[in-house]
Amino acid sequence: MKEPIEEWLEELNKLSDEKNMTDKQLKIVKAASEIFAEKGFAASSTNEIAQRAGVAEGTIFRHYKTKKDLLVSIVAPVMAKLVAPFVMREFYKVLDSQYDSFDQMLRAILENRLVFLEKHMHVLKIFIQEIPFHPELQEQFEKLVLQKVFEKITPNIRRFQNEGTLADWSPYTIIRLTISSLIGYVAIRTVYGKREGSIWDDEQEREATIAFIMKGLAP
Template identity: 65%
Template sequence: MSDTIEQWFEEILKLDAEGNKMTEKQSKILQAAIDVFAEKGYAASSTSEIAQRAGVAEGTIFRHYKTKKDLLLSIVAPVMAKLIAPFVLRDFSKVLDAEFESYESFLRALIDNRIEFLKRHMNVLRIMIQEIPFHSELQQQFQNVVLAQVLERLGKIVSKFQAEGHLIALPPETIIRLTASTVMGYVFIRTFYGEREGAIWDDEFERQATIDFIIRGLGTKQ
């Protein structure tokens, strides 16, 4: 089990909604489920494989979780409610609370911040990326817990740069969407392709090209 996963589970144990710590078997089951779901995806995973990886009988899983989907939700829902929103905002605060002279310098800091976040929490985030589009319960959690808080903070930043004349007069939500889709495209391609052995990837060039693309489209001529 990686240090990253252990860090996530230490937080889950501390922030359980009922204030109760998980049993040792529950913790082992969830840790095994994270590994299996991240490797194979939810649909291709089996409770028998999760049980084997956790070192418990398959029946033990069903004593704690009625279905495989309950097991998935027990991982992702508390992670989003208790961890991702605070972690995203805590990490973002390093960027959002700083003062930047231009939107370009803000973007560079934002990209560095998100890359570091992905490195620390890859397995659980991989599960969320894989499963959120296919489970309405997770979509609702993501919208209510994560997006609402992040968009509010980013909206204030965008409005500030617009007032200073750095950005064109589009709705802040539109600027956030266009910026986020471009930055996320760069970060994910960098993570899943650029860091592969033998990949042809000039990271500084790609990063600056991403920033220049956003500024040409959304920035004002100074």
């Protein structure tokens, strides 16, 4: 069975508009993805990446001028090629479905995205760590993810507001507050909930998070 990062690299290579990556490039990108996820971009070195990839450090610079170019080569294509058509396609099915209530929609979103997060956390850690520090990545994330999610969720929010079950605030505010709470739940679940000996009760925490959101957004 293939590791998630190997599936991701295959997908990235297959969807690339340019000539498919060479074996050495794939090794470099795989090694860089692992090290960036483990240590963060700033603490990683091209020498360390080269050693893990089993190539000379000069080989990296033949393909990528700087370490930043290597980071962008990992994140940008993933953002453009995977987040939009590959990652988001399953999410769109959830967002396009009809729900009787906002909390029912939140449960469907959490169930859908938690499965994805657990499978691709290795690569997504790079997003979480690096997007706040790189404006070009922020711009792509906003364009390819946030705007599309906003467009999909807004009609549902408007419907629930018309039914009198959600506060009459702007959809942007409702989405921002909801995402903040959900990200907090996912982050603690990822860091603490999976730890051996943890007293984390996932179902209880998930329901408490949804209840907190619903009470805060009550009309």
